[in-house]
Amino acid sequence: MRTRGMAYALAGLLALSVAACGGGKSDTPKASNTGPVSLRMTVWTSNAAHLKLFNDIAAAYKAAHPRITTITFDSIPLDSYTTTLTTQIAGGNGPDLAWILESSAPDFVSSGALVGLNSTIDSAAGYNAKDLSPAATRLWTQGGKLFAYPFSTSPFGVFVNTDLLTAAGVADPAGSVASGQWTWDNVRSAAAAAHAKTGKAGLVIRDFDYKGWDNLSTVWTGWGAQAWSADGKTCGFNQQPMVDAMTFLHKGIFTDQALPGPGTTADFFAGDAAMTITQISRASLLASAKFKWDLVPLPTGPKGKYAVIGQAGLGVLKKSPHADVAADFLAYFTNPANSAKLAAYFPPPRKSQLTAETLAKTNPLLKPAQLQQVVIDGIASGVVKPSHSGQAELNQAVRSALDPLWKPDANVRSVLDGVCTTIKPLLAK
């Protein structure tokens, strides 16, 4: 009897688990009932100004749609964002809408986790989907269907602390840009001088911290290097442009001390570094800066001028019980009027809004010249940060294989050969 009872109990548990794992497979947004609806969107910003803007847009939407009871914006820290999001989805507690990092775009777009948005935005009054720049939507499109709205196409630029650079006797970066002297060699020398004379860090590649290696694409693109070929099949780490770029960086870190070494932190926005490479959405951190600053484009590399852009998409999860309502809210959140408001922090994908005049209206911290040089020119010519299907596994494999490079006596070529050996099977998947 006891054995049979145990068998029934186990069978029950298994049945429960199978039931828990079952799910719908439809390709179109699930139509929800007509009752009250609460929506939740995961975002990685916790910036009060960003959240206030989102809540203002959500409040206007709720006022026009009485069945929407609440719209919450759930902030998840950037470094664990995708992991937390997928864990929530696995636990049956996924959000209705989610921001998606460019590095996860291939996985989310190709997996079928997101709802196709074309029918919703095409039928939204005044949306003008044709205004979306094809360069911005490319990463989020599959088979002609748009799976996420590229709400932020944000070029990387160099924020400079002009007080620290002046104290170090370094030429004004804006002047160097104008005279064509804003090159990587000169920037490395300037950063080394700033570190030597002020004791602060020279140049910080923000969010790299010897782990987020994809942020180094803001440097190596200047050498014409790439992590992998455009088709994602061939490793680029052991090719000559990458070896040259990494040798340059290695010398900058360990010989010139132009960049802080591993295990050393320095926050530009707290005044601890002379220069930092990051996206313009971080300009909001400078609202109460106690030092003079400027924003200039990435330095010229051996291959000439270049730009690198990071992207973020906004998608609707297919598993959401209110996917149709969520898609409708997405169309409202990103309509021309709201897109112009969001442009204060997130460069929009709308061609009509990508002008220095439009952006200047909502970016009081940035001058029209900065917006033109960094944002508008950057978006026009920018290379998107590396992304690949199975990016999380690739990220970890590259990080681990690159670790031996961050030592003073590293053999750059042999480490980079090792990276390619490690990631070859992953690129072939």
Add this chain to the structure above:
Amino acid sequence: MSGTFWTGSRRDQLAGYLFVAPQLIGWVLFVAVPLVLVVWYSLHEWNVLGDTFQFTGTANYRELLDDPKLRRVLVVTALFSAGLVVGNLTLALFLAVLLNQRLRGTVAFRTVFFSPVVVSLIAWTIVWGFLLQDNGGVNGLLRVAGVHGPNWLRGDTTALVSVIVVQVVKNVGLNMVLFLAALQGVPAVLHEAATVDGAGWWRRFRSITVPMISPTILLTSIITVVGSLQVFAQIAVLTQGGPGDSTTVLVYYLYQEAFQFHHFGYGATLSVLLFAIVLALTVVQWQLRRRWVFLES
């Protein structure tokens, strides 16, 4: 009918079941169900994003045998556990013996060594993350002493040693308190008799103290071994398994596979492996107790 069914013994049985029900329901919901589900998941390939859940039989277990990374992960796990268990138990016993003296200030020292136990694990680890930076507090102290310290969390060996030390200092107070309680239970008369017989301090410690507190040594070693195999937060905060894979222990590897790479089926298989290892080590320790634990032979 109900009168004949509810006999005295059946009523007693029902009362007994009701008394254990709160504990039993909790155990079933939070231990038994997850355990069965993990085994069930390990027989499947679960793609969270694609929302697919396919039965793959023993494929994940075959992958376990062929996984080139697993061998290194198991070696790191063994080194971490050995370092932690030996470091923790030795230091805890040493501190307990020192603080078992009737001297001024022992209560203050006991509090100092126990206080990390009640500090939030994440807060503790983040603070140590700052201290262990190249330009952090530890190297600052070493510089005062004229020593150029290593970049603790960036060297393969120093990173593993750092994580072990951070964890030893965090939890040594708990074992120290257990050892203190056991030491105070050793009858003074035994020591007095041995002293009269001419036994020195070390001989009394080896032949009286250790055998008398051996049940506590067994308890602390089981708890510490199990705890060492389940370490996660310290690795996630301090090193993320690096540099290279020098601090990727089994639980962190499991987390990477399941939650970062979305291989939930394989992650579940790794947790079945972890369960088997913990179970085997505990059974071995329990069986070996007869050989060395006083009053267990």
